Amino acid sequence: MTDTTATETSFLERQFRLTENGTNVRTEFIAGLTTFLTMVYIVFVNPAILGKTGMDAGAVFVATCIAAAVSTLVMALYANYPIALAPGMGINAFFAFTVVLTYKYTWQQALAAVFCSGVIFFFISVFRIRQYVIDSIPQNLKMAVSAGVGLFLGIIALEESHIIVAQPATLVTLGDLRHWEPVLMLFGFVLIAALNYRRIMGGTLIGILVVAVIGIPLGLTHYSGIVSLPPSIKPTLFQLDFSRIGEATFLIVIFSILFIDVFDNAGTLIGVTHRTGLMKDGKLARMKEALISDSFAAMFGSLIGTSTTTSYIESAAGVQAGARTGLSSVFVAIFFLLALFFSPLAGMIPAYATSAALFYVACVMARGLAEVDWNDVTEYAPAVVAAITMPLTYSIATGIGLGFITYAVLKIISGKLREASPAVIVLALLFAIKFAISG
Secondary structure, three states, X not given: OOXXXXXXXXXXXXXXXXXXXXXXXXXXXXXXXXXHHXXXXXXXXXXXXXXXXXXXXXXXXHHHHHHHXXXXXXXXXXXXXXXXXXXXXXXXXXXHHHHHOOOOOOHHHHHHXXXXXXXXXXXXXXXXXXXXXXXXOOHHHHHHHHHHHHHXXXXXHHHHOOOEEEEOOOEEEEOOOOOHHHHHHHHHHHHHHHHHHOOOOOHHHHHHHHHHHHOOOOOOOXXXXXXXXXXXXXXXXXXXXXXXXXXXXXHHHHHHHHHHHHHHHHHHHXXXXXXXXXXXXXXXXXXXXXXXXXXXXXXXXXXXXXXXXXXXXXXXXXXXXXXXXXXHXXXXXXXXXXXXXXXXXXXXOOXXXXXXXXHHHHHHHHHHHHHOOOOXXXXXXXXXXXHHHHHHHOOHHHHHHHHHHXXXXXXXXXXXXXXXXXXXXXXXXXXXXXXXXXX
16 A cells, blocks of 8 residues: 555544444445435526526536535535435425526525525524424324325426326316326336335436437437536526525525425434434434534525525445445535536436436335325324425425424313324414415
8 A cells, every 4th residue: 555545544434433333435425326326417407497487407407516516525525424414395386386487586596595594594503403303393294294295296307298288177187198398207207216226326317318228219308418617606696585585485485495494404313324223213423513514505595696505415326335424425526516417418307307306206206105104183184284285385384383383282172182282283373374474
């Protein structure tokens, strides 16, 4: 071993404690590549979703890659966690379809809300308020929100691929399956699901690319190259607009983003780290550092032009491959920086291909319904209300609000007021006031 190699190894050993965690550089590299391949689909899907708001797709692509790289690097170096971050699925749909298209915010104002939610997340992480907040929300509502976001993503995917279309009499109906777009979307979805079931590394990415390539001879995909210099990030860089910060809906938007991010992050941390030895006696080592890293990600992402950046459950694939330290996340960050040079590839991916991935993510998230307590109607009824109203009202925030209101009122009328925490009652009242004022 040369002196240079020995010095590099020594630095990595000190920084990430590889031997202590039972791993090495080669294992961490392979695990990092595994994590990257399972989540790189976001560089195709995020610009497609945020592009609906009028944001420049090329700038969003660059912002997605940079936000993922920098945030993951912070998680690696500050918390030493084998967890990668990127703009979150579900929150990006809330950003685009609820905040901008429903509440009529500009995307610049929506970015300001994302930044504010990140600031609040930072303070509740620093002052350890987060645990109280999480404990105050009923477990069944937490699961319902996750499932409801999944159902919301599902209806977006079906609509984008024209599998369902608007119909005055029934609101929605089946689209024309004689066209190639819905057929290829369904094929792509099945292919992605099958590849992930067989644990094929990068299964979601492979599915997207396969159906995109099939669309080339059909005239549905237009080849524009694979590699080029990154587009300019200037159209979205530092474009935050705080002009609506004093409005009630702004507070609702901030809370909704914060709610999704806090519990999504908590679920990811618990789900991924219990296999790494970081969880002992039900408590996570360096949890504060991990949460601060996640809150930084939300603030940083909004500054450069993307919706909330958060921890990815796909990191579990890397842990399965042997990731035990933040070194695997360093490799993920490097891969996202390399992805910057593949913007033509991202730009040519058609909507039906990204919809296939979106529909698969929807199915994964909908599993939250399985963890709802189906033996107590005062628990599962509000959960169903929250989950089903998200896609049907086209608003994650509305679903959360109706779920909280239903939960609080049902507990009161059923004589189970003690089971509803003060936080739930307060949130239910705030949502009720919001609906009374602005619908």
